[in-house]
Amino acid sequence: MKVGVQAVVYPGFVPVLEQARAVEGEGFASFFCGEHHHYPESTPVPEFYKETGVPDFYRSAPDPLITLGAVTAVAPKLLVGTSILLLPIHDPLTLANRIATVADMASGKASLAWASGGTNRNCAIMASNLRPVSTGRMKSWWPSSACERIALHRMTETS
Numbered sequence: 001m002k003v004g005v006q007a008v009v010y011p012g013f014v015p016v017l018e019q020a021r022a023v024e025g026e027g028f029a030s031f032f033c034g035e036h037h038h039y040p041e042s043t044p045v046p047e048f049y050k051e052t053g054v055p056d057f058y059r060s061a062p063d064p065l066i067t068l069g070a071v072t073a074v075a076p077k078l079l080v081g082t083s084i085l086l087l088p089i090h091d092p093l094t095l096a097n098r099i100a101t102v103a104d105m106a107s108g109k110a111s112l113a114w115a116s117g118g119t120n121r122n123c124a125i126m127a128s129n130l131r132p133v134s135t136g137r138m139k140s141w142w143p144s145s146a147c148e149r150i151a152l153h154r155m156t157e158t159s
Helices: 016-025 064-074 092-105 120-126 135-140 144-149
Strands: 004-006 030-033 079-082 110-115 150-154
Touching: 004 016, 016 030, 016 064, 030 064, 030 110, 064 079, 064 092, 092 110
Parallel strands: 004 030, 030 079, 079 110, 110 150
Antiparallel strands: none
């Protein structure tokens, strides 16, 4: 069995490249990071955060694709991946290019998990024209060679 790490990437935590070097050095197989841009105060707090409050890293995190691109430079043995990329808040063609770039930088050792965008309140803050993205549409943005190099994992899909 291969085991990986879900990194917390936020100011005040261990710097991400230091985390990546340590993860690779300890023999883990993969390094994942997610995407958070905001957590509106009006959003209901999940039950498991009722006592402690929502952690600050849910309010803002660096771009996961830029982060993972940097990780590939310091920890080339690791499979890198997103642990949720919010598709609807990104321009499709630019996003496809950025994902393919990370996959190339990782020599194909990349994984992509995406979601349809979080809550309606969260999406409304980012843009007014958000819409769900299907797996078929997402795959159509890449040439077949790029799709073969990256594992596409569907976390949430709406047709």
